[in-house]
Amino acid sequence: MAKDKVNSEIKHITFIGSGNVASAMAEEFFKKGLIITQVFSRNLSQANLLAEKVNSTGINNYSQLKETDLFIVAVSDDAISTVFSELKSSTPVVHTSGNTALQERYQNTESGVFYPLQTFSKGSGTNWSEVPICIEAANEDLLQKLHLLGELLSENVKTITSAERAIIHAAAVLACNFTNHLGALTQEVLEDHNLSLDLLNPLIQKTFRNITSGKAKEKQTGPAVREDYGTIDSHMKILEDKPEIKALYLALSKHIIAYHHGQ
Amino acid sequence: MAKDKVNSEIKHITFIGSGNVASAMAEEFFKKGLIITQVFSRNLSQANLLAEKVNSTGINNYSQLKETDLFIVAVSDDAISTVFSELKSSTPVVHTSGNTALQERYQNTESGVFYPLQTFSKGSGTNWSEVPICIEAANEDLLQKLHLLGELLSENVKTITSAERAIIHAAAVLACNFTNHLGALTQEVLEDHNLSLDLLNPLIQKTFRNITSGKAKEKQTGPAVREDYGTIDSHMKILEDKPEIKALYLALSKHIIAYHHGQ
Secondary structure, three states: OHHHHHHOOOOEEEEEOOOHHHHHHHHHHHHOOOEEEEEEOOOHHHHHHHHHHOOOEEEOOHHHOOOOOEEEEOOOHHHHHHHHHHOOOOOOEEEOOOOOOOOOOOOOOOEEEEEEOOOOOOOOOOOHHHOOEEEEEOOHHHHHHHHHHHHHHOOOEEEOOHHHHHHHHHHHHHHHHHHHHHHHHHHHHHHHOOOOHHHHHHHHHHHHHHHHOOOOHHHOOOOOOOOOHHHHHHHHHHOOOOHHHHHHHHHHHHHHHHHHHOO | OHHHHHHOOOOEEEEEOOOHHHHHHHHHHHHOOOEEEEEEOOOHHHHHHHHHHOOOEEEOOHHHOOOOOEEEEOOOHHHHHHHHHHOOOOOOEEEOOOOOOOOOOOOOOOEEEEEEOOOOOOOOOOOHHHOOEEEEEOOHHHHHHHHHHHHHHOOOEEEOOHHHHHHHHHHHHHHHHHHHHHHHHHHHHHHHOOOOHHHHHHHHHHHHHHHHOOOHHHHOOOOOOOOOHHHHHHHHHHOOOOHHHHHHHHHHHHHHHHHHHOO
């Protein structure tokens, strides 16, 4: 039984893709002692760049792929099914996408999902121990292997269906991508007037505490929820030379008013 | 000199207004040993509610106002100038608004601004020591008094002009009010599908770290910045029964695409 468990562990991984997600994950698995068999990218120098960091070999041709314990496909969503169809070996294969359903393999059912629910950008570190890893697999055996693999990275490994994962991914875009964009706009407005972002940090931190602890709707403040059109007008004037930010400010304010006070 | 300094300190304060800002500030000043002379609100029971918490007296008639060291006017922006014109005594008076310019008093120049750059909602605590207090005054003497008063609450008291404060306030709406609204929408989407927000907390925390440390624009991830229209379409389908959230998702995605890739 113990021997079975050891045998069922994934110890060798090949990454298909070398972008932000593949890099963050490959580097962490390497740090945890796993062997990165190969790194595939259509762009060989990109493949080599990541391969060097994880003591691996970069390749750019599917025919060069060796057998390994797992292929992790970390490519753009629209490339996933093409890549899956290129992988002819019997090695199990997972993708890392939040939005793409479980892909049934052509030859066998050794396919799954290994989705780290986090934002990965160049130059920002990741505290892997708290990153939820959402897993799914076409069979129980692979699911168990993925669970063990996920636990190497994180204390929070969860089995999530494709349908649930798609909803979580949409929610993640609302909570992360759009918020980051608002942060970028905020930084632009302040920089244009030589004002420091530091001044806003306590506010930003409290906003995040409000969102992660309790009902954000009940904590809404600001001119829109108060229907304070005078302040909204003043802000329109301040943003006069930023027509796109101004338009977005107005759209969001209208949305808040409708959300809290009806149409 | 030392005696002058003692005399110049503000020790007795009356609050005009009893909403979130007045309550948070009055309670903190009371905790720090100041005397809250009176609490004024048009709604007497609201005035009494706050007054009880800070060992003070609630009133709802301007003729009942006693002399004190400072009136703090924490009312809605559009009511500020009316309230200022009602205050006939020689007591200095400040407002707490981010958006309203310094108000010149009718009888004297003892007027100023005492703006705490933070979001205050019922049931969420405030770590006052880190809240930036933006002060402004019609004369140097009052400015100095407000500085000492601010330092009772916070380690971060800054003299900020009306023009700068208005820009900071607009930026704060982008960084806080809109972000909180996105948080509320995220919670709604997850709750509708019985999914826990806990799963998103590490993502939300990293997003906030990204915004407060470095260029958020360079950390942008997600389907919009990748121009991944397939994923955007999937999310549109997930949000099909939430037409308003769907419309906002689309508006924000278009904004990100234009911001990163041009029109």
